[in-house]
Amino acid sequence: MDLELARKILAEQPFSRLLGARITAFGEGTASLELDVREELLQQYGFVHGGVLSYAADNTLTLAAGTVVGSGLITSGFTIDYLRPATGRLLRAHGEVVRAGRTRVVSRCDVVTVDGEGTETLCAVAQGNIAVIEPVAGKG
Known part of the structure; x- marks a missing residue:
């Protein structure tokens, strides 16, 4: 999978469009995703909602996997540890492949x-298992 296809796949996700997510790096076992922090993404204390951080980690784990095994992927599970409240102007997630197998990728x-x-x-830090599946006909 190349950067152009990765961006197309991200653009096909309504939730990613809603958040305004964009891929800023993609290749050789790594990927980065960014989104601008805005009021609609905050929780009641003014921090970026944990669900937004989780979204960024989930998609970035899978994007990194896509750089080594292609586009037929889906997250099969991941863990995330929130280290401190997220404040700032920009949220950036950077993922890298730890191990790529035939049916699973760990990122x-x-x-x-x-x-x-x-x-x-x-x-936050996250680690996940990405399952290699058959691509859906007409998609990525």
Whole structure:
């Protein structure tokens, strides 16, 4: 799978469009996804909602896997640890493949926020298992 196909697949996900997610790096076992932090993505204390961080980790784990095994993938499970509240202007998730097998890929991901000065703060870490499936006809 190449960057153009990865962006097409992301654009086909209504939830990704709603969040305004974009792929900023893709290839050789790694991938990065970003989205702008805005009020609609916050929880009651003013931090980025954990579900948004989880979304970013989930998609980035799978995107990283796609760089080595192609587009017929689906997350079969992942864990996420929230390290500190997410505040800032930008949310960035960076994933990398740990091991790629025939039917499963293990990936890990760091989720950071970026403030107005460009300083990154690590907010969450995730690791997941990505299942290799048959691509859906007409899709990716």
